[in-house]
Amino acid sequence: MRIESLRLKNYKSFRDAEMNAIPPLAVIVGANGTGKTTLFGAFGFLKDCLIFNVSKALQARGGFRELLSRGVGSDACVEIEIKFRLEISGVERLVTYSVSIGEEKGRAVVRREILRYKRGRHGQPFHFLDFRAGSGYAINNEEDFKSDEELEREEQKVAPDTLAISGLGQFERFKAANAFRQLIENWHVSDFHIDQARGSKDAVGMDEHLSASGDNLQLVARNIYENHPKVFQAILQSMQKRVPGISTVTPKLTDDGRLLLQFKDGAFTDPFIDRYVSDGTIKMFAYLVLLHDPTPHPLLCVEEPENQLYPSLLGELAEEFRAYAQRGGQVLVSTHSPDFLNALEVDEVFWLSKRQGYTHIHRAREDAQIAAYMADGDQLGYLWKQGFFAGADPQ
Template structure:
């Protein structure tokens, strides 16, 4: 399953903007304040809407009026549309999820929630889930393509007006697309990695299946892979040897008081170093490798500014790691300010954001004839960005 497009209307600085035909490795650049963090925040917002409800997700972000684009009437509401590819009945179908949020009597509501796709090659997309203000229906036999539209079985449902219908219905396998989209949202990962949170000894008991958003459970996740997936862990360590000079071994080590720490061995020394005394870049590269080689990988990773704390020559290697993850079936979105990271990217992988009239526009490198011509002649995107060829990206 792959997200193919994302459209935002009235979501903070995005008055009406789209990312179309998204590649599996999608990189976004732009000056400070153009909306890179907001763009990634959409995924965290949808996850909070699913796991809690719309009201709580909005409260965490200052309320409906703070998320609504400034200068826009509340009557217009906020719209998020995601299109993704999903195999249904042996055919890869383009599924659209549309969420329209509004405010009534001072409380946020789901004005409209739709999940639709075409049943055949021709005709309009069919609504397999359609809810307005908590009242609607879902199709229970959507994979029965031998029956005409009017004979499909509809299950009428009611949910709280500020609750996503896919939150409940998506738990059931009989709602194929809703179930798949719910699992996608539940399992995508928005990284907000903090070196300080990842260092030091940690309690040995706690979440260990996946790296947390901040990376504060790095030791537990590393131990889990070390003990239960030794081949994967050895592969991670081998990548560390190739990318970080001197590192020859990494070992999750229990302490006498029942906690965990990481030991990094430098081949030039007999005794290993504990993670408190190794460089920020070493910790961060190891954390990214743990994330990217998770035995149960996330369908979508969102990573902001991975270049921080990493030596410039490592950024090409990191871009290759992200691309390798994408080639294995995942999808990666990255924001960056680094020309060195951009130099490792391909023409169709890069979008950039610019502010126009106070609102954010999305542009794409491959659609710019001048950038495409320079790339065809052997240039690199990072150098082109530094030369000012990404129109409007320079805050000056």
Template sequence: MIKMKIEKIRIKNFKVYREAEIRDLPNMCVFLGANGAGKSTLFEVFGFLSDALKNNVKNALNKRGGFKEVYSRNGEGDIEFEIKFRNPEVDGKRQPLITYELSVGMDPNKQPVITKEILSYRRGNRGRPYRFLEFSHGKGNAIINESEFETAKQEFKEQREEQTLDSPDILAIKGLGQFQRFQAISSFRRLLENWYVSNFQIHAAQNIEDTGLSEHLSTTGDNLAQVTKFIYENHIDIFKTILQKMSERVPGIEKVEATETIDGRIVLQFSDGSFKDPFISRFVSDGTIKMFAYLILLYDPKPHPLLCIEEPENFLHPELLVELAEEFREYANRGGQVFISSHSPDFVNALEIDELFWLTKEEGYTKIARATDDSLVRTLAAEGDKLGYLWKQGYFKGSGPKS
């Protein structure tokens, strides 16, 4: 599994983020903070962009209460997003850094409009960026000989094509991203289309479902039995890996099956070595169901380029959180990217310092701090102090409801 990697996010005038950015993002990022600090809003950036891609910016805003509800209080200028990402290496060669910029404002008729949409490449750290796509108010252009960019090097001569969109609130990447010749646009479009934010619900995952095919776990987990059956029937080696991991993570679990009933429904069954008969999912512990669902998600044969997981510690025994962190890290090391929010010191204890960020609020706006940038936290962690204990002791200033 090799996916693109997001290296920087900048947000301006989006809810609690009046001006914030994170640079040099690792493949696994964990965000701490008090309730209301902005952890969910950080994930919502991708949800907003995804909704804008599927429909338009106006729809994405209305889904969140309209422009006024999304716009930061007392903000100045447009809503702005900047995402820097890099595609996978090709033949061992690092690919150029790609920057996507989007600004959203209001026209004289108080209708949302895209005031700026730019996708650019930069060759090396100092090379001049090439704007492969540049649109404003529904008009712009895109380079159509992108494939020559790397081979031609400094002799690259761009060929541009003018385009006019149907409406000034439509993303240019929505249409152009469907064409293979616009490779960078297509890759970013796939990121937004295939990102995954977990809203896992135990009762939904315990459902007895109608038969049918589901290749990917839904955000609520309500198709867990169908996906289990699909992986077992089509990717048996992956299923064996999941089962092996399950037996390591939850003692006693020897077998998991998705079986079809006489009336044509699918039942998820777990076999415990201590008992003769298997348990159907509704009688299995919440923690067992949740761990199995995460393994199904993390070993998806066609994994998501970005996972956003909120509070994975819910329903899990504290002793399992170290192992769950290891599973997320293994997914990241295989080439995926995972953003996680947590309120659990036990989960944080399993982290490496470069994976950890915390959110603070100053005068009503959210700032993002990196654990490695705090000299005291860095020193204590190097001496062997666990990050979760440091958090409980108040070393992450501003990360708690009383600090």
């Protein structure tokens, strides 16, 4: 399952913008304030709407008026549309999910929520889920493709500020809704903090996935170390290539029941605990743990991975992101690094620009000049520094 396109309307600086034909690895560049963080934030917003409800998701972001684009009418809606590919009845189909969120008498309301896809080669997409302000229906036998008359509509009611897929997506009989709910629940927007990743942690439990902040790095490393030794060995081999002197990394259980990481420098007998290794070493290890996850997230969003890392490492890190995507986890990355861009293909890069306060999305492969230079063997990072990404630089 892979996201094919994303459209944002009236969402902060995105008055009406769309990313189409999103590749497995998509990298976004742009000046500060053009909307890179806002773009990634849309995924986090939708996830919070699902896990909690729309009211709580809006409250965490300052309310509906803070999410709504400046300059639009107060009766306007925030709209998010995602198209993703999903195999249904042995056929890969392009499924569209769209949600329109407004405000009535100071309260958030889901004005329209639709999940649709074509049942055959021809005709209009069929609505398998359609709700307005808390009332609607879902098809509970959507894999029955004999005739429209045999489809069973199940009428439902939900709270006006609740997504229908939040409840219906828990049931496997609503196949597309169930798949989309799992996609949202399991996508990962990284907000890594080195200070939270350091130090000893309570050794209770064994986490499978790295948290957004990285504060459970020790627990995830121990899980891979004990249950996926070949994967952990691959992480060590990558660390040895990227960080001079590092020979081993070992999750260590202390006498008082805490867990920490020990980094062994081949030149010394005694290992260092993670509190005393460099920021770059911690961050590289955390990225390798994230990108070698035995069960990749369906969507991984990472902002500015180049921070604290030596420039020559960024090309190899780009390859790690691409390998993760090839294993089944789609990746979106924002960056300010020409070195990172130099490792990318022309169809993997988008850039953002701002005109009259609103964000616009451009694609490198659709710019004839950039495409021609790349065909002649140039690199995207150099082209960006030379100003070929119109509007991507501070004005």
